[in-house]
Amino acid sequence: MRADARRNRERIVQAARELFAECGPEAQMDDLAARAGVGVGTVYRHFPTKDAVMGELLRQRFAGFVETARAALDEEGDPFEIFAGVLRANAEAMADDAATQRALASGDLLPRSHAQQEFEELMRLSRELIARAHQAGTLRPDFDVEDIPTMMCGVCATMAHHASFDWRRHLEMLLDGLRARSPVAAG
Numbered sequence: 557m558r559a560d561a562r563r564n565r566e567r568i569v570q571a572a573r574e575l576f577a578e579c580g581p582e583a584q585m586d587d588l589a590a591r592a593g594v595g596v597g598t599v600y601r602h603f604p605t606k607d608a609v610m611g612e613l614l615r616q617r618f619a620g621f622v623e624t625a626r627a628a629l630d631e632e633g634d635p636f637e638i639f640a641g642v643l644r645a646n647a648e649a650m651a652d653d654a655a656t657q658r659a660l661a662s663g664d665l666l667p668r669s670h671a672q673q674e675f676e677e678l679m680r681l682s683r684e685l686i687a688r689a690h691q692a693g694t695l696r697p698d699f700d701v702e703d704i705p706t707m708m709c710g711v712c713a714t715m716a717h718h719a720s721f722d723w724r725r726h727l728e729m730l731l732d733g734l735r736a737r738s739p740v741a742a743g
Contacts, residue, residue, distance in 0.1 A: 565594040565602045576654045582672035611670025613655040621646045625681035636694035639685040640731045657716035660709045702735045
């Protein structure tokens, strides 16, 4: 890709991130072109549909999630807290990302269709983090990597649709429920 085409694409993606945060998926391609300072034809050359733009935003976001999880594998400390830290960091990254929130909150398959490679890598890394926490006995034994999308979809729904709700509190309550519990002594 030529340097000017690459710059235009980057401007479109940045403008899309801002526009979708403000307007949600109802944002129009004409508005995106104006915000990016390019012609609408330029937008369509890079992204033939609005779903393609949102898909690129998701791909980039999931790439960031992968980097967070990868870095966590090098951390020392309580494996549960390291895993919980990944979920917290990834949720914070989604807090101002309407495209990701809406896609995950709706249960949309966009992440899998546009960010399949990143999604699979995130799940692989998450399996490692979960195995460490299970081995340490700090994560409830029935929690599985397949539970993460369900959990994060719920947090995203709180972010995307319920501005008056505290998504951080929601996440912390979920995380508290994931902690392994000491058996209660019979008395």
